[in-house]
Amino acid sequence: xxxxxxxxxxxDTLIGAGVMLLYPLYASMRAIxxxxxxxxxxxxxxxxxxxxxxxxxxxxWNVLQWFPLWPYMKLVxxxxxxLPIFNGAAYIYENFVRSYVKIGNYAxxxxxEDQRRMLQMLSLDSRKPVERYIxxxxxxxxxxxxxxAENEAKKR
Numbered sequence: 001x002x003x004x005x006x007x008x009x010x011x012d013t014l015i016g017a018g019v020m021l022l023y024p025l026y027a028s029m030r031a032i033x034x035x036x037x038x039x040x041x042x043x044x045x046x047x048x049x050x051x052x053x054x055x056x057x058x059x060x061w062n063v064l065q066w067f068p069l070w071p072y073m074k075l076v077x078x079x080x081x082x083l084p085i086f087n088g089a090a091y092i093y094e095n096f097v098r099s100y101v102k103i104g105n106y107a108x109x110x111x112x113e114d115q116r117r118m119l120q121m122l123s124l125d126s127r128k129p130v131e132r133y134i135x136x137x138x139x140x141x142x143x144x145x146x147x148x149a150e151n152e153a154k155k156r
Contacts, residue, residue: 012071020050020078027082036131038090038119045097046081046089053077115139118146 007014024046031039053074057064064070080088094117111119111134119127134142 012075016071016075016078019075019082024050024082034128036127038116038127038131041093042087042090045093049081049089049092050078112139115142 024043027039028043028047031043034040057074077088080086081092082088115134119130130142133145
């Protein structure tokens with residue numbers, strides 16, 4: 001299998017840096033420049049989880065080097081964390097971390113809790129137009145749009 005086998009064997013090394021470092025770095029810089037705090041949450045959580053994974057690797061390397069699937073498991077997990085279709089880091093934050101660190105309401109949050117959760121479910125690219133709509137027409141208009149969509153879905 002020669003070259004193909006070598007490429008497959010080192011797939012985690014070939015695309016891992018792009019998936020785990022380059023794209024998150026680029027997306028983090030975009031998040032810093034955006035007015036929304038939701039993408040900041042996604043990428044701050046990603047870097048926190050990536051740091052924990054790296055610490056785990058450094059601590060347990062003597063054991064992990066005997067487990068040949070570890071690099072691929074790490075790559076798949078990081079893909080889930082990073083890809084906008086999944087927003088895995090934001091999911092982990094919302095469902096596992098937030099309840100432990102939440103102290104009252106966040107001062108920087110511009111949206112009510114229910115709207116923030118709806119925005120969290122959207123991909124990062126689709127959040128911006130929704131946030132602009134809310135800023136322009138107000139949260140009540142957004143609620144009317146959501147209710148109309150729910151009613152339309154019930155009809156089908």
